[in-house]
Amino acid sequence: MSATSWAWLVLLFPLVGSIAIALGFRTLPSKAAGLIGTAAIGAAFICGIAALVCLLGEDPEARHHASSLWDYASVAGLNIRLGIYVDPLSVFMVLVVTGVSTLIHLYSYGYMQSDQGYHRFFSYLNFFVFSMLLLVLAGNFVLLIVGWAFVGFASYALISFWYRRKTATKAGMKAFVINVVGDIGLVLAAFLIFRELGTFEYEDVFAKAPQVFHTNEWTVVAICLLLLVGAFAKSAQLPFHTWLPDAMEGPTPVSSLIHAATMVTAGVYLIARTHTLFVLAPTAADIAAFVGLATLLVAGTIALVMTDLKRAIAYSTMSQIGYMIMGVSIGAYSAGMFHLMTHAFFKALLFMAAGSFISAMANKQNIDEMSGFGKAMRFTSITFVCGALALAAFPGTSGFFSKDEILAYAHARGGMYDIFQILGYFGALLTAIYTFRLVFRVLPGKPCKEAQELIDTGHLAHETPRNPASGEEEDTDVGFPGAEHHIAEQSPGMKIAMGVLAFLALFAGLVQVPGLDETITHFLDPVFADSPLAEIVPSVGASWAGLAIGAAISVVGIGIAYWLYILRPEMPAALIRRFGWLHTFLVNKWYFDELIDVLVVRPALAIGRFANRFFERFVVDGLVTGTEETVRGASSVAHRLQNGFVRSYALILIAGFAGLALYFLIVQS
C-alpha cells in the first residue's frame, strides 16, 4: 500500500468513528462509545505510522505525493479535486495530531464518564480529529478551507459542549465569530491565488509562484497577509486572540486537545505549508514574526497574574504559539515544527493534570483556593511538574531543545532578527516564572480542605455544582457537567495517557539534539528545500551556546518563582499593592476585549440598528410595500370593472367596438 492509501485511511477512521458513535448514541453503552472513539483515532495513528514508513522507504527527493479521489468541479479553468498531499510535513502533523489525540481520547474515556453527553462528546471529538486531519492532509486550498471551517465548527461544538451554561455558549459563539473572520481572510487569499496563478493545487501553486510573482509584489504580500489573518484567528494571536481564554469553558480534554495541541497549531502549519509564498513576500513574513513576538510577550505578562488555572495555561499556549509563528515566519521551519510537537506533548499534559486538580476541587478552578496537592495527588503532581519543566525549558527536557532552537536560528539570521532572540529569551524567563508560579501555588503547602479530604478519606470532595466563572448553581443534567468527578489516581485510562505524555515531555527532545541527531530537520528538509532561508543553519557551537543561555534563564526563572512563592510568600501581595495599576492592566488582559468592543462590536451594532431603523423600514419595506400597493391599486382598478352590472359590461363592449372601428378608420385613411 502506498503512502497516499494509508493517508486516506487516516482520514477514514475518525470520520467513521464519529458517524458510528453519533448514529448509535441511544443504543451504544457509554463505555463502548469511548472505546470506539479511542480505537478510531488509534487506528488512524497506526495508519499514520504506516504512511511514515512508506515515505521513509523512498528517496528523500521523491517524498511528495498528491492523490485525488474525485473531481468536485472541472469547468472553465477551475479544477477542484478532493485530493490530499502526502509529504513529510503533512505526515509529521498527522502523527502529532493522531498521537496526542489518541492519548486525549484515552484520558476522556475516564474523565467524562459521569457526563450525560458522553456519546456526543466522543462523536464531536472524533469529528474534530477528522477535520484537523483533513486540514493537514489537504492537497489544495479549497479542501484546506473545508477542513479549516470544519475545525472551527468542531471547536464551537466542543466549547459549548455544556450548552446549558450561558458562559459556555457565549464563549463558543465568540470563538466561532473570530474564526469566521479568519476564514474570510483565508478564502480571499485562496481567491487571489487562483486569480494570479490559475490553480488551487499545492504542487502547482508552489511551483508557479516563484515564476509569476516578484519579491514583495503587492499581490503576493496581500495573499500572505490574508493568509496571516486566517492563521492568527485560528492560532489565537494578536489581535484575534480574545477567544482562547474564554474557550476554557469547554471540558478539560477539549482544552487539552483543541486549544493546546492541535487546532491552534493550524496557523503554524499554514504558514509552514505556504512558506514558498512567504519567502516571496518578506514584508508579510516579518509582520507575522513581529505579531508572534508581540503575542508571546503580551500573553506571558498576562499569565503572570491569572488566578484561574485553565486560563493561565491558555495564555501560556498563546505565548508558545507566538514562538512557533515567529519561528516559521523567520525561516526556522523545522525548529518551529519541532516546538509544535513538543508543545503538544507538554501542554496537553499540563491541561490533563489541571483537569485532575479541578476534579479534586469539585470543579473549582481558582488557584487561590488550591494548595497542598503535592501530598494529596502524587501522580498528578509528578506529571504536572514534568510538564511544567518542559514548558519552562528546563535543561534536558523537550521544551528546552525546541524553544532554544528557534532562538538560535534567529541569532544566526542576524541583523534585525537578533531582536527576536533577545525578546524571545525574555519571554522564556516569563514562561519559567509563571509556570512555576502555578506549580508552587498548587502543589506545596498546607493542604486545602479538598486536598485534606482526599488525604484523609480517599474520596473526592463534593459540593453543589457551580459555574466556575460566574458562581451560578447548576444541575448535573444533560448540558451541564456530570455529577461525579474523576482524578488520575482513580482512573487507569487517565493515568496511562498522562504517563505517556510525561515521558514524551521529558525525553522527546532527544530526537533533535544539535550536532547529534537532528532527525526532525532531516526529515522535514525536502519540504523546505526550496526556501533560501532554510539554508541558514546555526553552527553547532552557536546552538549549544544558545542552549546554555536558555538553560540559565530557565533556572533563574524557576528560582525567581521559588523565591516569590515559597521563600517570601508575602512578596506577591506586596508587589500587587505597589504596582496596582500594572496588576489591574494585566488582570484585564491588556483591555483587548474592551478595545474590540469599542472598535468592532459597537460600530457593528450601531450599523445594524441603523440598517434596521432606516434602511429596512424605508428602502426594503418601502420597496416591498410599494410593490404591493401598486399591484393592489392596479387590481382595484380592474376590480371596479367587474361590478356585475350587465350594462357596464355592454358599455365596455360597445366602447371597444367603437375603438376598433376608429383604429380601422385611421389605418385605412
Added chain:
Amino acid sequence: MEAVIFFLAAIGAIGGAIGVVAMQNPFYSVLALVAHLFSLAALFLLLTSAFVAAAQVVVYAGAVMVLYVFVVAYVGGGGEPVADPIHGQRFLGILVASILFVELSAAILSSALLALGTHGPDVPAGFGDPAAIGRLLLEKFLLPFEASSILLLIAAVGAIVLAQRKRESEPQEGVSGPA
C-alpha cells in the same frame, strides 16, 4: 317620388326607434317597435325586396311582436327609477353610441366603395320576388335553411323548458301561485 317615400319611412323608423328607447311604459315601447318595423318594411319595398318586406310584416311585426305583447301583458311593466345606479353610465352610453354612429358614417361616406354613391345596377323584373327567393332558399341555401329551422325548434323547446312551472316535489324558493 321615391325620395319622399324614403324620407317618410326613414322618419317613421327613427321615430319608432327613439320611441322604443325613450318610453317608460314597456307596452308603449312595443308599439313603437311595431311602427318601426312597418317603416322598415316600406324601406325594403323601396329596395325591391318584396319578399323580405312581406316576411318582415308577417313574421316580425305579426308573430314576434304579438309574442312580446303577450309577455308584457303577463309581466306587466313598471317604470324604472329615474337615477342611474351606475355612475356616468347614461352619459357615457350616449357618448359612445354617438361616436360609433359618427365612425360608421365616416366609414361609409368616405369609403372607396364608389358604388355606394350610385343607385345600384338595373335589376331584372323578378328581383326580390318570392319565387326568386324561394328558389335560392331551396337550391343554393338549402343547408342554412334547414339549419335555421332546427334552430327554431331548439329555441322553442328551450323556451318551454325555461318557462316551465316547477313541479311540487322539488324544493322551491319564491314559488309563484297557481298559474
Added chain:
Amino acid sequence: MNIEWYIVLSALLFAIGAVGILVRRSPMVILLCLELMLNAGNLALVAFSREVGNQQGQVFALVVMVIAACEVVVGLGLIVAIFRRKLPLNVDDLRELRG
C-alpha cells in the same frame, strides 16, 4: 336614392339601439332594443343586396330574422322565468356574476 342613405340610416338605427341597451334597465326594453339593432343590420344587408344586384343578401336577411325570432323566444322565456320566481325585473339587480 343612393344606397349610402340607407346605410347611414342603418348606422343611425344601430346607434339608437345601442343607446337603448346601455341606458334602459328593464330586460323587456333591452330585448326590444336588441331587435332594433338586428333590424338595422337587416336593412344594411338588403341595401347592399340591392346595390350589388344579388339576392343573397335578402336570403341572409331572412335567416337573420329567424335567428332574431329564436333569440326573442328564449329571452322572453327567461323573463317569464324571472318573473315567476318573484325576482325584480331589473338588470341591475341581477348581478351575481360580479368579480
